Amino acid sequence: MNRLQIFILVFICVPGFLTRSIAQIQKEQTDLIDRYLGVQQQSIGFNGTVMIAGNDSIIYRRSVGKASLELDVQFSLDPVFRIASITKQFTAMLVVLAAEEHKLALGDQLSKYYPQLGQSDWSNITIRQLLTHTSGLPHNEGIADYWEKISFLPLSDRQATDEIFKLKLLSVPGTKTQYSSPGYFILASILEIVYHKNYDAILREKITVPLRMDHTGVGNSTDIINGMVSPYHQLADRLIAAPHRDYALMKGSGNMYSTASDLSKWNNALNGSSHFNKMVTDQLFTIQNSQPINGRSESYGYGWFLRRTSNPERNFNFTGGGTYGCSAFSGYYPNAKISVVILSNVSTLPVGEMQSNIESIVFGDRFDMPVVRTHIVMEASQLDKFQGTYTADNGHLLAIFFKGEQLYAKMGQNPFFELYPSDSSVFFGKKVPVQIEFEKDSDNTIKGLKANLRGQSIRFVKNR
Known part of the structure; x- marks a missing residue:
């Protein structure tokens, strides 16, 4: 039994799971996951294994990247x-x-x-x-x-x-x-x-x-x-x-x-x-x-x-x-x-x-494939002006800070993550799918920012 047949068998046994052509959808899904993992390897550096199983049958399994970079060793079939x-x-x-x-x-x-x-x-x-x-x-x-x-x-x-x-x-x-x-x-x-x-x-x-x-x-x-x-x-x-x-x-x-x-x-x-x-x-x-x-x-x-x-x-x-x-x-x-x-x-x-x-x-939802984004290089003196604490209307705090040669963001008690500039005032995250657009006063000082995450936009004001 091939992988596509396993897909069909598994999902036929789940009434109402999908209403469209199962065979066609499942082939589209496996291709989409393959493409998605390739994009994530380029975008966020994903290196590892993904497995989807139904009951005791493997529906999908793929590894991308390497088990050892030093030895140039690919992943085995079932790495530890x-x-x-x-x-x-x-x-x-x-x-x-x-x-x-x-x-x-x-x-x-x-x-x-x-x-x-x-x-x-x-x-x-x-x-x-x-x-x-x-x-x-x-x-x-x-x-x-x-x-x-x-x-x-x-x-x-x-x-x-x-x-x-x-x-x-x-x-x-x-x-x-x-x-x-x-x-x-x-x-x-x-x-x-x-x-x-x-x-x-x-x-x-x-x-x-x-x-x-x-x-x-x-x-x-x-x-x-x-x-x-x-x-x-x-x-x-x-x-x-x-x-x-x-x-x-x-x-x-x-x-x-x-x-x-x-x-x-x-x-x-x-x-x-x-x-x-x-x-x-x-x-x-x-x-x-x-x-x-x-x-x-x-x-x-x-x-x-x-x-x-x-x-x-x-x-x-x-x-x-x-x-x-x-x-x-x-x-x-x-x-x-x-x-x-x-x-x-x-x-x-x-x-x-x-x-x-x-x-x-x-599950056959609408899915927008992530885009591999490139970033520009900015000097430390250019990045320094974005540092500070920003407050949203709901009271949430967003800290932007500069360390080494990298700008970071941290929301509340969540882990901090890197920000990368796509132009002089727009930054994006790789580990967190957020885009941050900094807003300036007439004198070119930073007054706030707009954060876009998963289709939602939140405006923050910089604390003075």
């Missing part, structure tokens, strides 16, 4: 990538399985497992709050000197735990939402306590071995992993070797590796497979926290973001992840029964934006 925060999906499942086995209860407080916490607010944090990012714990940046020092160190498990317990809570547990990878480190540690095994062994026993996910596991900064791609980081307009980051503080939150095929198996196993008890999987995909998390508007289950829409076929369960040398995205449309996995060995790529575009293609 770091998957960063997609690890949280697995930790959440292991916790819910442990609750099903009565090893723990989701309402348990940390004081049960860490009596040394005494009567502090920490002791009242529950496992459920850690799962839903409502514990009050900050993200990694809350650890003193994290990026300057701690993130480089090969800490022992005890040292890593001590660093986390030094954190200052941002809110009373259970009252506010704050995305926190350290919270998932604690969850992984609790699993080790109740099972008397390390996290890797629990993962193999409960998930990867039964599902035959032969290329998925836990890695550290020194392991040599068969099939692992070389890691890179995109710095402005060039690639560099990915900076070092030790995995000691990423247990259960970002220390796993996998392949697109294995993650597709995982997605399918959680959605309709008889391998896991439905009462267990339903907990993962039931809305547990409807507050915005990590800048996203979607709700949250346990370890998964949950998008629920008026069109059930567009309901989507997903997690994205990123660290040095890794940009990753994995999700599943439970009603359309489609899995989408995007894995790259280049950090800070907009894989979430790529998923959105691929969704438009797969």
